[in-house]
Every structure is written in structure tokens, then in C-alpha cells.
Amino acid sequence: MQPTQDVIIPEVIQQIPLTYYLILSTALFVIGIIGVLTRRNAIIIFMSVELMLNAVNLLLIAFSSYRSDPAGQVFVFFIMAVAAAEVSVGLAIIVMIYRNTRSIDVGLLNKLKW
Secondary structure, eight states, X not given: OOOOHHHHHHHHHXXXXXXXXXXXXXXXXXXXXXXXXXXXXXXXXXXXXXXXXXXXXXXHHHHHHHHTOTHHHHHHHXXXXXXXXXXXXXXXXXXXXXXXXXXXXXXXXXXXXX
16 A cells, blocks of 8 residues: 555654644744733734744644544644634724824724723
8 A cells, every 4th residue: 555645744744753842832832922911012912813823833733643543633724714814803903003003003992092
């Protein structure tokens, strides 16, 4: 029987220890959290949220590959679809905020309350 691409991919991913994936995704997630908590620019905050989502996606794919279960990869597909919708709505909100305040600094958004 000829090995197919589906059989080769999990073996290649499984050659790297799972702890490396855990460390990488944890580092990406922490960088995203720091970006959300410390930055005041709305675009940087959205990029940090996307970085956190991609860290979770990386971890889901690694676990899915190690368990040889495609459910995690399907879940990643849905997360990416939701993230794309979130980006489009978020960027539309940023554009409207910029039109009203001429700034994308989130510190100025408290003016929108009144």
C-alpha cells in the first residue's frame, strides 16, 4: 500500500515533541495578552486578539495530530471563519470611530458614552 499524504503529515508533526508546541503557543498567547493589555491603538489590539486565536489554533492542530483525530482541525476551521468575521466587523467599527474622533486611540472612546 502506498503511503498517502494524510498518513505522512501526522508523522512529521509527531516528530517534534508536543511540549515544543505547548511552549510556542503559550508564548504567542502571552504576547497577545500583553499586546491587548498594554497597547492603546485599536488596530494593534485587534492584531493581538488574532495572535491569541492563532495560538489556540496551533495548539488544537498539534493535539489533533498527536491523537490522530480530525475533530480539532475541523474546530480550527470554524475558529478561523469566526475570526475573519470578527476582523471585518472590528475594522468597520475602527473606521467609524476614526471618522468621528480622528483617532484610533482607545483612551478617547470614553467620549462616545455621552
